[in-house]
Amino acid sequence: MTTENMMTIREMCDAFDVTPRTLRFYEAKDLIFPHREGTRRLFNRRDRARLKLILRGKRFGFSLEDIRQLLDMYDREGSERSQYLTTYKLAQERMAQMERQRDELIEAIAELKDELADGAEMYRNYTAETGQTPAKKSAA
Template identity: 55%
Template sequence: MSEDLMTIREMSETFGVTPRALRFYEAGALISPLRKGQMRLYSRSDRARLKLILRGKRFGFSLDQIREILELYNPEDKNLAQTQTALATARDRLSDMENQQAELGQAILELRQQIVEGEASLARLKAGQAAPTSLEER
């Protein structure tokens, strides 16, 4: 293979994705490998797009959001629209993640408290003392 083109196996190994995932991204028009018979050949552009797809997935972007950003690629305007859209999407996602983090933090605190109460109840039971009959009574 040429330095500029990679097979599906090389792409899979290089990026740690399955061939099925690559075919899925192709079916979703996120990447467009060259076809030589049954063989898929991925260009530098495909590799760059795949890097962006994987980064977007890691950040929790939807495939539609990733597709929208990729479709805005336009070096003639120095990718101004693409960058603006990517930043807006990133800000929205960060806000969602921060809200989820706060909710998760609260849930962790509550679960820790339930564990402390459960351990105290278990200790009372082992000592032969009466304990509340349900978690709601605690």
């Protein structure tokens, strides 16, 4: 029985491309709870699954605090199935929000583009005033 297939902090760092500091930090933030062999940390499969979720959750845009709450939910009793769905829904909602924000951003880009066009027009019969074009200061 390998019992748990533990890994040292160094092995974890190599496997997940993080620093020891990061792992200790996550532990301090109650995101993972490695065992101790004396003073040293040992990480089991569950720790690894959690870390994986942490790192991917971060990349997706969740804060560590968001993720901690998610993981807490998984720690408290309840159907894994429903918890899974909750998290899934959360990700989908965030995605939908991103889509809306993308559309709004693109709208703003279009407006700035139009603004530039108008600016060029105004420029022709009003000349300067913005100081944007360094070598011009006539007009009175």
